[in-house]
Amino acid sequence: MNTPSAAETAHYTASTPRSRKLQAHAERYLPGGSSRGTAHWTPYPFFAERGEGHYVFDVDGNRYLDFMLNATSLIHGHAHPDVTRAIQEQAAKGVAFSAPTEVQARLAEMLCERVPSVELARFTSSGTEATMNAIRAARAFTGRPKIAKIEGGYHGSHDFASVSVTTPADSLDPAGPAPAAEFPGLPQGVLDNVVVLPFNDLEACERVIRRRADDLACVIMEPVVSSFGYLPAEPGFLRGIRGLTRELGVLLIFDEVQSLRTAPGGAQERLGVAPDLTAMGKIIGGGLPVGAFGGRRDLMEQFDPQREDAIPHSGTFNANPLTMAAGDAALRRLTPDAYERLDRLGGQARAKLQAVLDELEVKAVVTGIASLFAIHFGIDEVTDYRSKLQADAAMTSAVFIGLLNEGVLLQQSCAGSLSTITSESDIDTLAAAVRRVVQRTAST
Numbered sequence: 380m381n382t383p384s385a386a387e388t389a390h391y392t393a394s395t396p397r398s399r400k401l402q403a404h405a406e407r408y409l410p411g412g413s414s415r416g417t418a419h420w421t422p423y424p425f426f427a428e429r430g431e432g433h434y435v436f437d438v439d440g441n442r443y444l445d446f447m448l449n450a451t452s453l454i455h456g457h458a459h460p461d462v463t464r465a466i467q468e469q470a471a472k473g474v475a476f477s478a479p480t481e482v483q484a485r486l487a488e489m490l491c492e493r494v495p496s497v498e499l500a501r502f503t504s505s506g507t508e509a510t511m512n513a514i515r516a517a518r519a520f521t522g523r524p525k526i527a528k529i530e531g532g533y534h535g536s537h538d539f540a541s542v543s544v545t546t547p548a549d550s551l552d553p554a555g556p557a558p559a560a561e562f563p564g565l566p567q568g569v570l571d572n573v574v575v576l577p578f579n580d581l582e583a584c585e586r587v588i589r590r591r592a593d594d595l596a597c598v599i600m601e602p603v604v605s606s607f608g609y610l611p612a613e614p615g616f617l618r619g620i621r622g623l624t625r626e627l628g629v630l631l632i633f634d635e636v637q638s639l640r641t642a643p644g645g646a647q648e649r650l651g652v653a654p655d656l657t658a659m660g661k662i663i664g665g666g667l668p669v670g671a672f673g674g675r676r677d678l679m680e681q682f683d684p685q686r687e688d689a690i691p692h693s694g695t696f697n698a699n700p701l702t703m704a705a706g707d708a709a710l711r712r713l714t715p716d717a718y719e720r721l722d723r724l725g726g727q728a729r730a731k732l733q734a735v736l737d738e739l740e741v742k743a744v745v746t747g748i749a750s751l752f753a754i755h756f757g758i759d760e761v762t763d764y765r766s767k768l769q770a771d772a773a774m775t776s777a778v779f780i781g782l783l784n785e786g787v788l789l790q791q792s793c794a795g796s797l798s799t800i801t802s803e804s805d806i807d808t809l810a811a812a813v814r815r816v817v818q819r820t821a822s823t
């Protein structure tokens with residue numbers, strides 16, 4: 380029951396013979412056949428051939444209605460003509476210079492205008508580098524070594540973010556969040572300098588933060604936690620953490636690598652709480668590799684290379700002009716009307732999915748905000764990492780594979796996002812596919 384059924388897996392493998400062959404070839408040269416954890420699933424991933432609008436096509440000619448959208452980054456879908464044109468025009472002029480470009484400043488200006496807490500920004504090539512540098516800024520400014528993060532929060536793949544992200548249920552400390560390494564060999568020194576907090580529990584967070592304040596450089600968190608199904612923090616929780624960190628001289632970093640797409644000014648605008656520093660990524664690069672971090676002028680000025688004591692920040696591909704041009708074209712299309720439409724359709728998607736699940740009398744809850752949604756099977760509430768862990772993982776992967784057979788691509792966690800080209804009929808297609816797959820899965 381609820382594992383990808385033999386029939387579902389057989390259907391998938393029968394429809395993807397060329398992908399299967401390419402996977403076998405790739406495994407000879409790449410561990411697992413790829414370079415990205417999220418791009419692998421059992422029995423093997425399809426190999427992408429091209430993307431067009433809301434669809435991605437695999438090498439066997441199968442077409443998938445794409446709500447994965449490269450982990451929410453393709454907010455205008457695949458190969459949007461405006462973004463493609465910007466990339467082509469820039470490519471013809473050169474793809475990289477070790478000199479600044481006008482378009483870099485234009486994109487930074489747009490970020491600063493849209494996100495008022497961002498007075499100055501710097502670009503990186505990934506969200507991982509964005510959170511890493513925001514943390515570095517906080518440490519340098521406060522002279523304190525420790526950081527605090529939420530249990531189950533994902534902030535990229537650098538060492539200090541690799542603590543208590545996917546801790547298995549049987550390794551959790553029943554007394555409350557405690558630092559746990561994501562992989563063997565993570566130095567004890569890293570674990571000793573990360574404090575782990577429970578989400579949405581202000582009282583518990585306050586006790587820990589007050590106790591550690593003298594050593595604590597920052598609290599880093601997503602205002603809308605992606606790994607909990609795009610779960611927004613309780614407004615009182617965010618306000619409480621903001622007040623507390625300000626009182627104690629601890630800096631507050633919001634990781635908006637995903638949640639920036641919830642409003643022109645990100646989730647901080649939507650939820651009404653401004654951090655000291657913000658990490659960004661995904662949509663701001665128009666689909667190309669990107670990250671950015673920004674915030675209070677006095678914190679960001681630490682990176683000014685004109686200062687003798689500047690924090691070094693280099694990167695061969697930082698602010699590369701292709702990404703800047705694509706990001707500029709993508710953000711320009713994100714008008715207030717576009718956000719309003721994404722919000723409306725996101726609400727519809729969540730409501731329709733929940734209605735299907737309720738009608739089928741399947742225990743499941745749909746969470747999310749704005750253009751983001753997630754289905755959690757086997758539970759009817761998510762409040763934090765520990766409640767999310769109670770979800771039915773086998774049903775989740777069964778539905779993921781079943782949806783591929785229906786020509787619909789979600790994240791493997793059965794979460795997804797909409798793009799500015801998503802239509803009401805795309806949402807109906809999604810809901811109808813979920814209905815068929817859940818009916819099939821529940822009856823095996």
Ligand SMILES: Cc1ncc(COP(=O)(O)O)c(C=O)c1O
Nearest residue numbers: 505506507533534535636637660
């Ligand atoms: C919330 C959050 N922070 C940071 C990152 C890391 O970004 P990147 O994959 O660009 O390194 C991600 C990526 O999924 C993310 O979702």
